[in-house]
Amino acid sequence: MGAGGRQAGSARGLTGARDVRLLALAFLAGVLAVHQLATLPPLWLPAMLLLPGLVRWPGHAIWLAAVLGAGWTIIDADKRLTARLPVAAEGETRTLTGRVASLPERDAIRTRFVLESDADPARARLAWYGEHPPLRAGDCWRVTARLSVPQGSANPGSFDYEAWLWRQHLHATGYVDSARRCDADAPWSVNRWRQAASEQLAAALDAGIGAALIRGLTLGDRSALTDADWQVLRRTGTSHLMAISGLHIGLLATLVFLALRGVLPWLPPAGMNPPVLTLAALGSGLAALGYAAFAGFALPTQRALLMVAVVLVALVLRRPVLPSRVLALAGLAVLIRDPAAVLAPGFWLSFAAVAWILYLLRGRLGSGGWRRWLWWQPALVLALTPLTLFWFGQASIVAPLANAILIPAFGVVVPAVLGAAALTLVWPGVGAPLLRLVEGALATGWQGLAWLAELPVAQVSLAPPSAWALLVAVAGLALWLAPRGIPARWLGVIGLLPLLAAPPTPAPGAFGLTVLDVGQGLSAVVRTADHTLLFDAGPRYRSGFDTGRALVLPYLKSRGIGRLDRVVISHGDIDHRGGWPAIRSAMPVGQALGAATDRPCLAGQSWRWDGVDFRMLHPATPGGEDNDGSCVLRISGAGGSVLLTGDIEASSEQALLDREAEGLAADILVVPHHGSNSSSTGAFVQAAAPAFAVVPAGWRNRWGFPDPAVVARYRQADARVLHTGRVGAVRFDLRPGEAVDVSRWRLRYRRFWHRPVCGSAGRAGSGSLSCVQPEEGR
Template sequence: MGAGGRQAGSARGLTGARDVRLLALAFLAGVLAVHQLATLPPLWLPAMLLLPGLVRWPGHAIWLAAVLGASWAIIDAEQRLSARLPVAAEGDTRTLTGRVASLPERDAIRTRFVLQSDADPARSRLAWYGEHPPLRSGDCWQFTAQLSVPQGSANPGSFDYEGWLWRQHLHATGYVEAGRRCDADAPWSVNRWRQAASEQLKAALDEGIGAALIRGLVLGDRSALTDVDWQVLRHTGTSHLMAISGLHIGLLATLVFLGLRRALPWLPAGMNPPVLTVAALGSGLAAFGYAAFAGFALPTQRALLMVAVVLVALVLRRPVLPSRVLALAGLAVLMRDPAAVLAPGFWLSFAAVAWILYLLRGRLGSGGWRRWLWWQPALVLALTPLTLFWFGQASIVAPLANAVLIPAFAVVVPAVLGTAGLALIWPDLGAPLLRLVEASLATGWRSLAWLAELPMAQVSLTAPPVWTLLIALVGLAWWLAPRGIPARWLGAIGLLPLMMVPLAPPPGAFNLAVLDVGQGLSAVVRTAGHTLLFDAGPRYRSGFDTGRALVLPYLKSQGIRRLDRVVISHGDIDHRGGWPAIRSAMPVGQAVGAATDRPCLAGQAWHWDGVEFRMLHPTTPGGQDNDGSCVLRISGAGGSVLLTGDIEAPAEQALLEREAEGLAADILVVPHHGSDSSSTTAFVQAAAPAFAVVPAGWRNRWGFPDPAVVARYQQVGAGVLHTGRVGAVRFDLRPGQPVNVSRWRIRYRRFWHRPVCGSAGRAGSGSLSCVQPEEGR
């Protein structure tokens, strides 16, 4: 082939690569657009949109790719919704027969696992409390279980548990009432092998961080890592090292490939196979085996697909552009699972590789040690917008930690995999070696934990809106562009919108957010310059702490870094459970009420920014029971709020006798979660709120709010808002304006979320009309 032919072929290759990248981005855009919808459109709509793409015009292929992505996402979502537990069956007790389809996770009070039904595609996440026979992945069981529609708390800034259940293909949750083994034999499965390996590793190792790290690196089983351990990883920007991805899969594949290439030519004459082919095949099998044992998580899938494309290109002796490999891997992941676009790991994993490719071609593309010196902070900076978007925080020490640990993993990963494999095959020899690796990891972890405790090791910022994220990414691309691009420093301006925080109310105004913390209470009041927290939500026996998991993320999402006052209404765990976590994580000016050094008493009062706060109850200190709850009235030019804790009829009567005229409020947080022992007719009539907020869990076991209580509030014209149904409720009270109400589950609804009422997901299949009477007057 002449020079002209080679140039033409090269041009065609580059054009094809560019087309693949654009087509992959278009397909991604179509999938992503569907996952922003509150209801699924009918499939005929994207089918109609395909028609313009069947006619040749500039960009018709990109249009087709986007519409095909949307169509595939709708088809996938429809299949999942059809397998989901119907809303009408919420709370039903059913008999389920199936196989354990995950590694069972055991804690102090329960075992959680996934059951794959034998009769249909349904997968349920079940909890079995107390003592029970051991569960093994792959075993057949018949359970009697009470089931629920997948649901979780709905608050700004907090983890979308319902979205996680959707991504994991989990169609119901519940708990086991009784269970017995089936007679069917357990088939071969990777998870069964993983569980056997996990149990063998547990037996060979001591309990501790070293053992937890080994199980995470070998099996992708991170259940032994505690919240404190994850905090160390987040603060140092090294969480990605525990997600088995390109670093791990690529390193193993490279070592096996190079080892086979070096060893195979030494075989006796006549036995030498095609070296490159066998080396590539052996490398691919090793990568696939590692990915399988790691559970095929999203970063693992991406890494495996990229390794496979590179190995095929090596065997065929064809050049392959890294960006094309990345695009093909992205298409493969989305074809397998469109819901991957909801996972932070999808974006961080692909973005990390894309930025590396960009940086290596840019001004960081040469210079030896200087390239490495600048590569880490540049990559951390490039990923910061995404990290802030998903987690609301970024690590300052991440460049230092990664500059040391990433090269170290070239030794750590082979050492862990080699000794773990030897311990599984030949325990007498491998177990002692594995314990040496365990001790080394534990020693290194102490250094990492020290780094995480440094002042300003990480900073928490408000999770940025999507538009600021896009501006920041464009700015970073300009700032880190190749040499020759003029005024690159101007790209840094694109980062400024990331620093935006939600505006506080103006003087004289305030807002109230009643959070969805399940069966409990936590409310946040914010004025122009101050913030008050009324109750901190529950803490459960399982260890789940709503203060850490729900309240603190909300505060950070609003740009709140300090609490000027905290009121813990009384001693029940559903009101004070989250207080220790909040107190340890955020500066607090003054705390009153239960679990504090200062009681709340009627007559206490203060003014913030033109807003008056006055304690109405109790009159004597020391009360920890329901009727000793703190009752706080807040009033400003825009309206008034009454926070009541768990007071019941006797306390309500005492308030009527002392403060009859002071009980009137525009917004009332309903006493005792709407129990029939509270909200007497006289109290409701005296308060006469426009909005009555019931802080109660979805389908809680007490049946709160009581229908009779709801009726009493409706009789005085109040709109009744149940946090378990509508999620967090926020009220903005501004002088001269009507009260503005925002309900998180409705305002930010997605089709996979548990419906407020009606049916889930599909357009036209349900209605939110049942919430309209709650608007109030």
């Protein structure tokens, strides 16, 4: 081929690569667009939108890719919605026969596992409480279980549990009433192998951080890592090292490829001249596939495996391959396999990290020695900071230092861990002592990482940026980190400024109230222009789940709140004070009143913040921490008033009527005792006469709160009754001279995979999904 032919072929290759990248981005845009919708469109809509793309015009291929992405997402989502448990079946007890399709997760009070059956719901996440026979992946069980619709608390800033269940293809949750083994165990199961290997490794190791890291790095089994361990990883920006991804898969594939390419020519029979490159690529690919399978095929693992596969095929075919094209093909493969992957932070962080690395290689950091490497880490961490702020509201300051040390070290750590683990599994007598040596080295290294995490400047927390602020920041970074020769690169810094923007606060004289959805409990946040008050901290459960840490703190951080000026714990019940220790340890607190504090609530206590008055109405005398001793706080400003009542019951309500009959009126009332019929007497409801009555109770809780008779009383008083278990967190803005503005999080941040609420069903025109009313009694 002549020079002209080579140049033409090169140009066609570059154009094709560019097309693949654009098509992948268009497909991603279509997938992402559907996932922003509150209602799933009918399938005929993308079918109609395909028609313009069938005519050739500039950009028709991009149009087709986007519409295909949207259509494929609708098909996938429609199938999942049909398979999930309908709301009308909430609380039903069903008998399911199926196999354990996950590694069982055991804690102090229960074992959680996924049961995969032939009947609907096809995949259910079940909890088995108390003592029970051991569970193994692949075992067949016939269980009688009480089932629930996939649902979780709905609050700004907190983890979207319903989205996680959707990503995991889980169609119901529930708990086991009874169960017995059946005779159809899976003869072959990757998870069965993973569990056996995990147990064998655990038996060879001590129950410490070193053992937890080994199981995580070899099998993707991170169940032994505690919340404190994850906190160390997050504060040092090294969580990605525990997600088996390109670093791990690529390193193993490279080592196996080089080893086979060096050894194969020397193997007998002599003189055969085996296809070394092909066999080395095949062996390398099989090693990568085996590692990915034992790691559970998580999203970063899938991406890495696909990229390794494309590179190995290109090597065998002796075809040049552009890394950006490999990344685009891997992204397309992941999205075709599972469109819901776009809901996972790992999808964005994994692909973005590789994309930024490729960009930096072509830019100012593309060549050089160790000095370039030192600049690489802060540049990459800075490039990923907008995404980490968007997903987690925090970024690590010490991440460049930690990663500059650990990433090169993993070139030794990963082979050592995998080699010692493999030897332990096949030859325990030799492998176990080596594995314990590796365990000790990892535990020693962890101490240094933990010290780094304890530094006060290790991490910065900011309010998560909006999607638009994220896009502006990414564009600014792309300009700032662009190759030399591009003018005015410094202007890219301006694009980072929106990341620092704090959410708006009320004007002087105005205030906001947010009653969080913490399940069966209470936590409410009051904000004035310059002050924040927390009333109750939500429950903590026997399982260890702490709503203070998991729900309240993320909400506070999402609103840019770094300090609580005052905390009121209404009384001693665990559903009101359970989250207080976690909040107190994570955030500065000016003053605390009530249960579990040094200063009790007492009627007559008062203060004024930014033109807003706070007055404690109950209890009249300090003492008990039971329901009737609950703190009752009235907040009033020019825009309206709020009454926070804790768990007071009828006798305390009468005492308040006797002392404060005229001071109970409020625009917004947080209903006493979660709507129990032991509270909210007719006289109290009439005296309060609220426009809004908020019931802080779990959805379909076992006590049946709110009681229908209580709801009827508030309705008779012309109050709108809002149930946090149904509508999620409820936010009120009370501004002088304006009507009270109310926002219900489940309706504001509505997505089709969320538990359906009447008026916003998950699928357009679908009658198979029952729904619940957004307001009680309506």
